Amino acid sequence: MESSSRESPSKGLSHYVYTSQHMRTILVAHVYLCGPTSAADASIDIAANFGLLERAVAQFDTRFTLRALRSISSLRKRLSGLVLSQAILLAYSPEDAAAKALLEATGEDVAAVKGKVSQLESSAQLSNKWTKPKNKDVVPEIEIYLGILIQVRTCARSLMGRTD
Numbered sequence: 001m002e003s004s005s006r007e008s009p010s011k012g013l014s015h016y017v018y019t020s021q022h023m024r025t026i027l028v029a030h031v032y033l034c035g036p037t038s039a040a041d042a043s044i045d046i047a048a049n050f051g052l053l054e055r056a057v058a059q060f061d062t063r064f065t066l067r068a069l070r071s072i073s074s075l076r077k078r079l080s081g082l083v084l085s086q087a088i089l090l091a092y093s094p095e096d097a098a099a100k101a102l103l104e105a106t107g108e109d110v111a112a113v114k115g116k117v118s119q120l121e122s123s124a125q126l127s128n129k130w131t132k133p134k135n136k137d138v139v140p141e142i143e144i145y146l147g148i149l150i151q152v153r154t155c156a157r158s159l160m161g162r163t164d
Contacts, residue, residue: 040116042078043086045071047148050091053141061112068145072152079153087144089117091138098143105150150155 002109049068061133085108094110103110 040086041085042075042080043090045078046083046087046146047073047090050142051146053145054139057139057141065141069148072148075149076152076156079149079156081106081153082113084108084146084150084153085110085113086117087149089113091142091146096140102143102146102150105147105154 006010050072052064052068058060077133084106087097088106089110090100090148094100094103094114
């Protein structure tokens with residue numbers, strides 16, 4: 001038998017192990033480049049999509065609806081009960097029947113979320129992207145969009161085996 005001069009793949013490769021210092025450096029670089037990702041940022045992004053959906057309804061144009069639906073993949077990892085509850089309360093009043101049904105599906109405490117929503121509503125970031133229409137009903141497309149986001153969160157949680 002000939003002896004092979006080749007090494008097995010596992011012997012010749014060095015594996016790089018990330019230490020906690022490396023992970024902190026990567027996280028700091030990510031925050032520096034992309035900005036912090038918080039529940040407020042995700043809620044503001046969802047509210048920006050509300051504006052797209054309202055524009056789609058007003059102009060009978062599907063481009064805006066498709067843009068809002070395409071953003072779901074980038075929102076998926078940032079979806080949490082808090083983010084969804086904030087987005088629901090940005091669109092609806094807490095006494096609205098649709099809001100109650102959607103909030104029940106998120107499993108969050110409404111009283112705890114209300115304070116955070118009032119801070120979001122007064123922020124300049126939100127007013128630049130979407131303003132809640134006064135004395136108007138919310139278009140049904142927004143309710144459907146929120147329902148889709150809740151389903152995406154539920155499916156992601158069940159696939160990952162998480163309960164948060």
